[in-house]
Amino acid sequence: MPEGFDAGDTAFVLTSAALVMLMTPGLAFFYGGMVRAKSVVNMLLMSFVSLGIVSVLWVAYGYSLAFGEDVGGRGLIGDLSNVGLSGISDTTLTGSVPVLAFAVFQMMFAVITPALISGAIADRTKFGAWMLFVALWVTVVYFPVAHWVWQSGGWIFKLGVKDFAGGTAVHINAGMAALGALLVLGNRVGFRRESMRAHSLPLVMLGSGLLWFGWFGFNAGSALAANGTASVAFMNTQVAAGAGMIGWLVWERVRKGGFTSLGAASGAVAGLVAITPACAVVNIWGAIAIGVIAGVGCAWAVSLKDRFGYDDSLDVVAVHAVGGVVGTLLIGVFDVTDGLVAGAGAGQLLKQAIGAFAVAAYSLALTWLLVKTIDVTIGFRVTRSDEVTRVDQVLHTENAYDFATREADADPVGTIGIWSHSPTARHQSVGGANGPSAH
Template structure:
């Protein structure tokens, strides 16, 4: 029987706090990329997700993801960790780590939260807030909780397919990116997109959000080892160097193509690197992490322009960064994963070394299969939930709400009050001498290139 381990527990508590900070960081990142008249709605989606998913996770999500395997590897037992029980006995430790169940539960809750919140960046300015909450609850229940079990909870992807995912390339980023695509295909394009201006309204917010994400991601990746050992350090250094290389890769693309590097590009490149290194950080050597980051920065910088060619309105490039970056990181394991840095690849997971370490293409095929299954499942369920919401008229706001500003329509508040009076949601409009219904010209930036065009065109 394992004994309580103070160092492992302390590290996972710190990591849990770091990962939770990532969701407010995401709110700033997405909020800055959004137009000013939708900044609060965009940020509210992330903050509300913290509230919603935390409660679902306690009562049944954790048990569904990490309970004993049922249904042939598809779901954990809902009776193992129901939220109305308590887990405070000395024997309530997680596996062999010496970590209390509640600490591991909290750590994994922060993963569930940010995975759902990531999807929101694709639907800015046009989705009803009530619809978002229903979608988030449904997708978390039907997709994230089962997929987390498949990959980390003893389900079929880990135990039968033997695919690798150290901290969430498939479970988090491919999963969320595929859901974002399924949702926007049903939701449709923003009014005026891509012909009107959809520039970021606050670039310092974008950089601050990216910095908080990078900071919190050390807990996300290094914390996923669960213990304090050499692999923890490996995941930590890979998170640093791969992200740095991706930042450079993205701005190199800008420099060559557009003659000017941008702060939005540097921030987006950092996020692309964080996404790509997530599944691989505990399984590859740091030099391979640098190459991975560079490839991810370059490919994601080019991939965000696909929405203009293919005609889907992914507002803040969730597909181009998280979906594409997640696939790159997952496949990278089939090339560069090695038992030399983490014996758990073979001893625990039953996986093979990557192609360039003598393992052939076996692991590459496993990674592609796992990523493909999660892509199809997540996209399909997300689209189905969206179709139901559309049928009951809970999916999309009115065109007037989009034009006047979704912040006012959905939350009766504005992100910025520039008046010298006592405040209130009408202050900024009163200063300009216009009614709220005429506010789109004052609340949104002038017509210029869409967000991704600043970075990629």
């Protein structure tokens, strides 16, 4: 290996890449637990398929567009000199690690970002249309935005906007894309009239735990070295997640009179989202403040969908768009060198606002256009009858849970079958009126 190579840093980055990869299956569980039982498989696959599509596109041309040399010095997009990772050998370094290690680490960011969008349009999306959307969206939205934010020639990078691990490129980007998509597709059948509760809170808690675990790779790994910066990012990530959970739970207790497991999981994710851009530039008290503000702010933002009548199925806009904006802007407040608390004035806050709202506007507009185009050509939404019955069975010929086998095992002599065609009786036979099949 050439001079400057560090085996410890390389091992750290590769391990962090694996942690970030785990976040996508974790997200699948998190989202899968929050939907109704009839569309669990669809929800799981909408996240999981991103691992296949984006991984291939990333090595084909995505890395080159995001991290290639800037075209024309305009800061908008990278060139195609690294198509198929050409020109990159296993001894080419960026800092103290091989470029290939950096490329696979950044690949995992590209994988999870479109998967985040899926939660906003749960229960009503054709899977084939979704796969096409993922391929197009990362090409025209994610790859350019990643170039703006993280490549040294990108216009947001040159402006001086700070985004250590993805507040703009990942969370604001995905959150505003979610808003654009749901504005085209509209609300679910029965929105505001039917119960659409999470079908499995244990899956939600499992998913949030996997996300929390993987987030250490997401944030600390962005230091690209096993050093002090990574340590700061790791610690700030942990306390911000905890503070976000507390903030959300307190909001729930004041507003609704109780503490919920869904609120705890969502609050932790809100804190993780908000600390992502700021984790390396704030101190521990700044991280706690960001977490609390994000927990309360995102919990409040969830209520807006009822007020304005848009059906963000799993609160992607409220958690990722709002949380991403909160974390990005609060760098201008809590940054230990350039923030308001450091006496540095409002200059950094203004830069953060420009970066955040530029990404928000671009992602919202381009996503709306993409979803609209797909919808009027091949159709993006399942039919009303398919949505009302069983999305999983129609789209995937599978169900997450085999209730028929469960009934047969519980009643081998077949007495349940005598009356199981009654909807009320069937619901009672698998766990009461609020059992899985009731959803």
